[in-house]
Amino acid sequence: QSALTQPASVSGSPGQSITISCTGTSSDIGYYNYVSWYHQHPGKAPKLMIYDVSIRPSGVSNRFSGSKSGNTASLTISGLQAEDEADYYCSSYTSGNTLVVFGGGTKLTVL
Amino acid sequence: QLQLQESGPGLVKPSETLSLTCTVSAGSISSRSFYWGWIRQPPGKGLEWVGSFFYSGTTYYNPSLKSRVTISVDTSKNQFSLNLSSVTAADTAVYFCARHSEGPFDLWGQGALVTVSS
Numbered sequence: 001q002s003a004l005t006q007p008a009s010v011s012g013s014p015g016q017s018i019t020i021s022c023t024g025t026s027s028d029i030g031y032y033n034y035v036s037w038y039h040q041h042p043g044k045a046p047k048l049m050i051y052d053v054s055i056r057p058s059g060v061s062n063r064f065s066g067s068k069s070g071n072t073a074s075l076t077i078s079g080l081q082a083e084d085e086a087d088y089y090c091s092s093y094t095s096g097n098t099l100v101v102f103g104g105g106t107k108l109t110v111l
Numbered sequence: 112q113l114q115l116q117e118s119g120p121g122l123v124k125p126s127e128t129l130s131l132t133c134t135v136s137a138g139s140i141s142s143r144s145f146y147w148g149w150i151r152q153p154p155g156k157g158l159e160w161v162g163s164f165f166y167s168g169t170t171y172y173n174p175s176l177k178s179r180v181t182i183s184v185d186t187s188k189n190q191f192s193l194n195l196s197s198v199t200a201a202d203t204a205v206y207f208c209a210r211h212s213e214g215p216f217d218l219w220g221q222g223a224l225v226t227v228s229s
Contacts, residue, residue: 034214038158045160045222046208051215089158093213098160099146099171100211105157 001102003028004090011109017078020106022090023071028101032070034093037066037075038087040105046089050075077108085110113138115208117223123202124229129195131223133208134188141166141186146211149182149193151204152222159204163211164191198227 005023012018022029022037029035035053038046048057050066053073063078073092077084090103119131133147148163162172167193172180181194192225195202206224 008218023116032213038216044217046216047219048215051217052182057217059216091158091160091216097171097177098174099163100148100160100216102158102160 003094003098004046004092004103005107006088006090006103007039008104009107009109011111012077012080014080014082015109016080017076018080018108019077020075020088020090020108022073022075022092022103024073024092024094024101025071028092029068029073031095032093033068033107035051035066035068035073036091037064037073038089038091039084040089042085049088080110084108113132113210113218115210115218115220117206117208117220119223119225121224121226123198123225123227125199125227126171126197129193129198129202129207129225130175131193131208131225131228132190133192133220134190135210136189139186140184140189140191146171147184147191148209148211148216150207150209150216151202152207153201153204161193200227204225 037050040046053068054066088106117172129156146163149161164170179196208220209216210218
């Protein structure tokens, strides 16, 4: 069982917007603004899409945005494109001896 | 551009020790403010943080693996290594090495598949 909870799957049509949630606890998402989001295509390494809750690395489309409320972080993808179809993972810095926790992943299907 | 590359045996027998090395090029693993870590992904499953070390030398391990994991560093070779002892089929996974801070894992290796089987 993953430390952070994500929906197993989400779907949307091209041009639409979708949101993926990531729920943690007051020891990780609720305490630190160190939430990151990654997408992963089959057979590839994950790619960083959002860090520190809402910051996009250079080169990442502004169609990707992140937010946080309480113990839940969210990734929103607007203007869905076929190339967005991938697995998405959230992660958070956490307190104690466990440095980092990941979500279980969400499969995004572009219909 | 800093790059990471995993290397090591692709097949390990049950009860033996899995050993992987991550070689960092075009950058130093002694760089301040960064962690260098291992993440694994069993086939068809999600990402699991295995452990990391900080440039100061402090190591951190996933509590669920802590009794079996060791991460070591060779700064002269700009490499860091993962040893996972007493492996079982449940340890079969793609193992990634990556650079990270308190927040993001911003640079990843391509991953190395390790299969545990007799």
